[in-house]
Amino acid sequence: MNRAELIKQIRAKKSFLCVGLDPDAEKIPKHIIEEEEDPIYEFNKQIIEATAPYCVAFKPNTAFYEAYGLSGIDSLEKTIKYIKTNHPDHFLIADAKRGDIGNTSSMYAKAFFKRLNADAITVAPYMGSDSVKPFLQFENKWAIVLGLTSNEGSVDFQQQKFDGRDFYLHVIETCAKWGNENNMMFVVGATKAQMLEEIRKIAPNHFLLVPGVGAQGGSLEDVCKYGLTKDIGLLINSSRGIIYASQGEDFAEKALIEAKKMAEQMKHFIK
Amino acid sequence: MNRAELIKQIRAKKSFLCVGLDPDAEKIPKHIIEEEEDPIYEFNKQIIEATAPYCVAFKPNTAFYEAYGLSGIDSLEKTIKYIKTNHPDHFLIADAKRGDIGNTSSMYAKAFFKRLNADAITVAPYMGSDSVKPFLQFENKWAIVLGLTSNEGSVDFQQQKFDGRDFYLHVIETCAKWGNENNMMFVVGATKAQMLEEIRKIAPNHFLLVPGVGAQGGSLEDVCKYGLTKDIGLLINSSRGIIYASQGEDFAEKALIEAKKMAEQMKHFIK
Numbered sequence: 001m002n003r004a005e006l007i008k009q010i011r012a013k014k015s016f017l018c019v020g021l022d023p024d025a026e027k028i029p030k031h032i033i034e035e036e037e038d039p040i041y042e043f044n045k046q047i048i049e050a051t052a053p054y055c056v057a058f059k060p061n062t063a064f065y066e067a068y069g070l071s072g073i074d075s076l077e078k079t080i081k082y083i084k085t086n087h088p089d090h091f092l093i094a095d096a097k098r099g100d101i102g103n104t105s106s107m108y109a110k111a112f113f114k115r116l117n118a119d120a121i122t123v124a125p126y127m128g129s130d131s132v133k134p135f136l137q138f139e140n141k142w143a144i145v146l147g148l149t150s151n152e153g154s155v156d157f158q159q160q161k162f163d164g165r166d167f168y169l170h171v172i173e174t175c176a177k178w179g180n181e182n183n184m185m186f187v188v189g190a191t192k193a194q195m196l197e198e199i200r201k202i203a204p205n206h207f208l209l210v211p212g213v214g215a216q217g218g219s220l221e222d223v224c225k226y227g228l229t230k231d232i233g234l235l236i237n238s239s240r241g242i243i244y245a246s247q248g249e250d251f252a253e254k255a256l257i258e259a260k261k262m263a264e265q266m267k268h269f270i271k
Numbered sequence: 272m273n274r275a276e277l278i279k280q281i282r283a284k285k286s287f288l289c290v291g292l293d294p295d296a297e298k299i300p301k302h303i304i305e306e307e308e309d310p311i312y313e314f315n316k317q318i319i320e321a322t323a324p325y326c327v328a329f330k331p332n333t334a335f336y337e338a339y340g341l342s343g344i345d346s347l348e349k350t351i352k353y354i355k356t357n358h359p360d361h362f363l364i365a366d367a368k369r370g371d372i373g374n375t376s377s378m379y380a381k382a383f384f385k386r387l388n389a390d391a392i393t394v395a396p397y398m399g400s401d402s403v404k405p406f407l408q409f410e411n412k413w414a415i416v417l418g419l420t421s422n423e424g425s426v427d428f429q430q431q432k433f434d435g436r437d438f439y440l441h442v443i444e445t446c447a448k449w450g451n452e453n454n455m456m457f458v459v460g461a462t463k464a465q466m467l468e469e470i471r472k473i474a475p476n477h478f479l480l481v482p483g484v485g486a487q488g489g490s491l492e493d494v495c496k497y498g499l500t501k502d503i504g505l506l507i508n509s510s511r512g513i514i515y516a517s518q519g520e521d522f523a524e525k526a527l528i529e530a531k532k533m534a535e536q537m538k539h540f541i542k
Contacts, residue, residue, distance in 0.1 A: 022375075024378075061371070061375060063369070063371055063375045063376075063378040063379045063382070064375070064378055066378070066379065066382040067378040067379075067381055067382045067386070068386075069344075069348065069382070069386050069387075070341060070344055070345060070348065073340075073341055073344050074341060077340065077341065097369070097370060097371055097395070097398075098334070098368070099368060099395060100332070100334055100368055101420065101421070101422040101424075102422060102423075102424075104293075104332060104334045104335070105334075107295075107334040107335055107337070107338040108334045108337065108338075110338055111334070111337045111338045111340070115338070115339075115340050116340075124368070124370060124395040124397050124398075125397060125428065126395050126396060126397045126417055126420075126428060126429070127368075127395075127417065127420050127422060127424050127425065127429075128420075128422070128423070128424020128425055128426065128427030128428055128429070129423070129424040129427050130422050130423050130424040131422065131424050132424070146397055146398065149372065149397075149398050149399075150372070151372040151373060151398060151399065151401050151402065152373075152399070152400070152401050153372075153373075153398050153399020153400040153401040153402050153403070154398065154399055155399065156399030156400050156445060157396065157397060157399055157441075157442065157445070158397070158398075158399070160433070160441075162431070162433055162438075167433075170428075170431070171428065174427055174428070
């Protein structure tokens with residue numbers, strides 16, 4: 001999916017919500033676990049159908065599938081195929097945080113873009129240019145580079161002073177040179193919304209994938225205040241707050257309510 | 272496998288060689304591709320049997336398996352099981368370069384340590400403490416944190432000056448505080464062997480996993496000169512130089528010769 005198509009979807013739906021598909025067997029409703037042959041896939045399908053009208057993107061995190069080995073990978077592949085078949089207008093992010101030496105990153109890029117047909121993959125920047133660039137070689141595909149993450153560990157390196165300013169700014173500025181607004185985005189945690197102001201100075205038009213609104217304490221209003229661009233430029237992710245809004249039989253219905261609530265808040269920020 | 276057991280293996284074999292199992296369908300000998308139902312697994316098995324007497328560790332890089340989807344993951348699981356069953360004294364490193372927010376890193380740790388039964392996993396440090404610590408919670412299991420990698424992109428961030436010294440030194444020093452010599456190692460590329468001198472000042476006893484000797488130009492002698500400790504403290508990885516020494520029917524025999532050659536060079540450095 002290219003940038004124009006993504007923006008068109010956002011304007012059509014008046015939402016820039018991304019739903020994180022992080023299925024955890026300990027949190028999936030019991031009746032799904034007990035009754036279904038592939039509970040992860042079934043859980044995802046119901047979440048997808050409930051939330052699709054209110055979001056523009058889905059983001060499965062690969063850890064939650066790899067944890068179940070072959071059957072988990074099978075659930076992931078089926079989930080992606082299901083989205084691509086039934087909701088082709090949704091942007092699909094593989095949250096895999098990959099990154100390796102050049103020829104190895106190329107293997108990952110092929111795996112996620114060609115085999116799985118994801119639109120985007122999250123990428124860890126520590127290994128530098130040749131670890132990121134292979135993800136930029138595919139038409140209408142995206143590398144979403146980790147910039148400032150929403151976890152507590154972001155203080156350890158990302159927020160350390162580097163030449164007088166935070167290291168994550170140096171990372172975003174450097175990585176931005178390897179790609180452009182049409183093949184690169186950045187992960188920027190919502191828990192530090194004001195930092196978006198600095199980020200927008202060095203990445204004024206890049207889309208930002210923003211985790212941490214809701215469950216992790218970030219505020220949608222702050223994120224929009226500092227992060228919105230004329231093309232929206234934001235994808236706000238929510239995982240737990242939506243998919244585990246209920247762990248009972250009404251989980252899909254409750255997920256719908258939470259997704260709708262977020263989309264209705266977002267509407268006010270889209271001109 | 273714990274530290275004492277690893278050192279014992281190294282002393283017994285007089286080798287600290289790690290063989291990287293990075294199977295690429297374009298490089299695996301044609302007769303294997305044509306004749307075998309699972310050519311990756313068959314290729315690996317023959318490489319493992321040929322090189323096991325000369326190495327103490329095997330390191331499959333997950334990218335080379337994920338590239339083939341479910342069947343690739345199946346080959347990876349079978350390969351690990353094969354090693355654990357037939358060569359239980361070999362140290363098994365899943366070269367996966369994972370790292371995510373705390374609860375998600377925990378999922379990866381379970382996947383690699385519990386399900387796959389790897390002894391170690393390589394970990395990307397950019398997301399900080401809570402992304403690394405979950406890999407340190409398993410007895411006799413190891414996180415091998417990326418310090419200074421052997422690729423050209425290592426200049427982009429790792430070798431940038433940070434408080435007057437290279438950033439990777441700050442990363443290694445910081446991460447070392449989260450674990451100890453019994454559950455943490457560092458990746459340090461051989462292409463910059465002299466940098467090992469600085470690294471040994473801040474991580475005097477940690478094992479270092481060293482890629483880049485041979486194919487990528489690093490010298491074994493330099494690595495040993497600056498990196499060896501009283502407990503050896505080094506695992507030197509070679510992938511392409513061994514497993515693709517020949518792409519003909521004699522590939523296993525040629526892999527054996529290359530592994531043996533490296534082990535014989537290593538012997539001189541073990542007192």
